[in-house]
Amino acid sequence: MIRPRFAFLGILLLPGGMAVASAPVNPPALFEPLPADRARVAEQSTLHRRIRAEPSSLNPLLMFTAVDAEFESLLWDRPVVLDAGMNWRLNPRVAVDYTESSDHLSAVLILRSDLRWHDGAPLTAEDVVFSWRRIMDDRVVARQARTGADQIADCVARGPHAIHFRFKNALPTNPWNTDFPIVPRHLYGPAAEADPTLAAAEESVRLNRHPVGNGPYRFVEWLDGQRVVLERWEDYTDPKPAFRHIIFHVIPDNHAALLALESGHIDETPLTPQQFARETDGARFAEAAVKLRGPGWTTYYIGWNLRGDAPLFADARVRRALGHAVNKALIIERVYFGLFTEATGVFHADSSVGGSEAAGSVFDLRIAGELLDEAGWMRDPEDGWRYREIMAGDGASRRLRAAFTLNLPQGSQTAPAVAEIFQQDLRKVGVDMTTQVLEWSVFNERNFNGNFEAYFGAWTSGPDPDDAWNLFHSTARANGRNYTGYASAAADELLARGRATFEPEARREAYRGLAEVVRTDEPYTFLVSAPTLWAFSKDMRGVENSPRGPSLVYPGVRGWWREAK
């Protein structure tokens, strides 16, 4: 649907109508890589970044939020990195070699011999081993760090620069499981002895707010609630980043961030779909900034409770019927301003195991109605809703209405809008959906305890398809994100096969099979895929987009630069 305003812009393409131009999207200059000739680069300027909230902690063992990850990528260098193509690579700046045994149960990582911490102390294998021990220590609440690191059975230092890993199982993801944060033993060792949790004592708290890393930037100061300042570490050997200082401004509000970008106070900010489509077309924005749009791997979905609490969802036909009642095109157009794409299932179309066909259900209320009729949910002529006789455990039967509550997390502006469109379409099919917005803590608690009927969630695929284990495997019902309680022998087998196979083609086949099984069973209805939407100041260069955004990959922010005046 072309809105009048955009049609007007079409007229402007005529010569002489260039006066009011909207800000360009993905201008080539934005992506110009850091030139070899550093004379062009402004080496002493400051980058002003925006973060939505303060970091939870600057101790990489305890970090877990997306904001924390921004700091991690700049303050620390890890032996393994994720590049913009979502591939894992060995980081030559830190590691020299990585060799795995033929049975894939052990590996040796060789570090460079000239690594140092920001305070000058040498970085050795002992630091790596110490960090792993801390992560695996039950008393440290290492939420994010333990993922993957718990697949390592043992980790021993052989000499000052070699680490010997022994894995619990032979998995293709083992090389990536060696990617855990490394902290200096000479600082955290004594702190851990005094306070094993690394979070309670004064010294631990002080360390958590004054980190010592080994990356290209070092920590300068953290002004509570306002900003965190990083400074380039001049002893860092190549490649040296362009900006001298990076200041992270804490701006929770999206409006405020856009205003700050327009007035030049910050150099970049992520954009909401509404901002991208409607609030960045003016002359004011065009003078100061440009926009970035690229694919992203976050998918929004609705999870159906299969644990028996909601008899409505027991039958896969009903779930598929509900899937057919989602008007994705209207949702994308109305709620996401045409910027999102229809989801293709749990794996993104661009990922290594993604399918090219749109695996989502087609919007067809007639088919939805037929499926519901087939499943025994018939319309009542008295009030127009669908009802069914349900057999309870004790033999008595109840007459149940086709009604359920969809839980939405508070803080999402688009989830209620999506739900409302869905609600209107469901009414046409005779299903009564009510929505309930819950605060984060209550929302998560109810999901975890299975105390819900349906919930609206977001899933970000990682680089390895093995992540899907958490959504679909039967063991993930207790320990993972499988809140719906989905358990299918076929899916379990395919997931196990994908996890254990090393041959890429066979792996791909296993995961494609999983996608098929999941499409038939539809424990989740995948709705839309979110792109990466960002705004940068006009003079920013060297940006590289990735499905995780422009900053959370390697080299990411280290490659951004500005022209020298």
Added chain:
Amino acid sequence: MWRYALRRLFWGVPTFLFITLVTFFIVHLGPGDPAFVSAGASTGSTELAAEARARLRSQWGLDGPLVERYVRWVGRCVRLDFGRSFHDGQSVRAKLGERFARTALLALAALVVALLIAIPVGAQAAAHAGGWFDRGVGLLCFGLFAIPRYVMGMLLIVVVGVQLRWLPFMGMGSPDAGEMPGIERWVDVARHSLLIGACLCYPLAAYLSRFVRDNVAAVLSEDYIRTARAKGASRMRVLYVHALPNALLPLLTVIGLALPGLLSGAVILEVMFSWPGMGRLMFDAVMQRDYPVILGASALAAVVVLLGTLAVDLLYAAADPRVRYT
């Protein structure tokens, strides 16, 4: 009178304990697990395992019988140790101190401006009671007072902030405030606080000006005023030297009643303007189930209100010798 004050203070303690006890119970028995708050914000695809959450809970002191936990909390509270925030590990006392100072400063500034407007306007209206100025101001105050603060806030944001772009309306300072020299930084803070300050000020100004007007008008009809006029004193002198001071005493009461509410921070306004004050702190803490901050802030608010009502009563007793307390 000192006996009265001591007795009130004495009775304030069980009230304070009652408030904090009920808050404590509601906070800890209420739904929502603070360990789950952070889980929602995690990156990657795994979940915070049950054991990790249990560890967090024990680290935060959330295991053990409720009454015991409360007693321990009160014990620490007396030493002014409110613990550390679950959210970022900062000392709760430091956070409260910082936020309270800001809110108090803004509230007092709003109050002072309101008084600077209300007293002359009210006095003038009273001097010509029933005249066009009095009627007009009366109507204006009636209208202004009927506008809720956050409604005015929305209007100011949209008109002054977004469409006219005269003043900033988000947060307390520009992002580059760190690099500004002293004076500029203060000006920057003042500009950011103007709109929210105006929202706090106008209902006070409207109410107080009518209050002053009513009281001054009442005083102006007293005998001693007519005596002064008969003795040749000018209207101005009569108004400002004789009438006004007597009318100001009840004003103190009203201010005292309004002050606790002002000092607790206006939650909606602070969220609307993203202004980092006490109200915002409480709101964020409640949303994040940051128990130590919630309890600390409630305790502080309770103390402020209790002391405020006591101070008002005492002030009234001290200033007016006719008032007697049993």
Added chain:
Amino acid sequence: MTQAATPSMGRGCRAALAFLPALVIGLLALGAPLLAWDQPVACRHEGRWFFPALTAAGQNLPLVGRVVRRPIPFRYPDFDARATLDPAAFALWPPVAFHPDEITAQALSGPSRTHWLGTDDRGRDVASRLIHGATVSVRVGVLATLLAGLIGVAVGAVAGYFGGWVDGLLSRLIEATICFPVLFLILAILAWLSPGVTAVILVIGLTQWTSVARLVRAEFLRMASADYVLAARAYGASAARIIVRHMLPGALAPVVVTLTFGVAEAVVIEAGLSWLGLGVPAPTASWGGMLRSAYEQMRSAPHLVYPPCIAIFVTVIACHLAGAWLRKRLDSAAR
């Protein structure tokens, strides 16, 4: 606090003028579907008469509402009146022919001939939502204030009549309620009950009773030593009888004034809670919710701000006018 701010009403202010705005808003709230609905007020369909919007309005009435049901086929969730009804047949449509939750083709459009006040970010008609928001606000305002009044009168009467340690205890309770962090109580109640109108009414009622209690207590303390009370006691009448039959009628007049102003406060609190996301849940139309949408759309659609602001303002003025008139009558009656 609201009492002194109102100006003295000019001479010749009639009761009608004071109560008219409040009455209009009350009628608006009760009869919202008659003014904004996606089905006609009255129509002829397949040879029979139907009154869908009228019955929908009937559902708003306090007791009768539970029994009233819209006629078949109008009560079906997927019935589209505009498409199904024969355009030639008689149909009396409400002035605003949109349902408050109805998602239309145009989103964020300004005032136009089809949508008199424009549409919001979901494409819903603003005028329709404004009218239906009145239903929520008035219901919450009146019921919450009644609850607060009930609690306040009870506590104040007991405290004022018995005096002594009972009064001491209840005064401490009043003080504690004033100091209590309201926000937290709201969240606790909202999480235990599901968010909705009932929860908001409870929250407001449980926190706003203190001013009434103080007033009643002061009145009762004053009246406790009056002759007729002492006489009734001497006759052996029970405390409850004395309170209800002899003392309460005299104390009620100022209470009614306070409660009238209290309705305005309750409406303001409800809209504020809805703005924060803690009040009436979406998609139910509420003025606070509309203000929130306007806040989120402030850059792209600032025109959304004015309707809810004006609605809240008018409602508050209506209550203040009525309250001021009542107080004037009270003062002159007392003299």
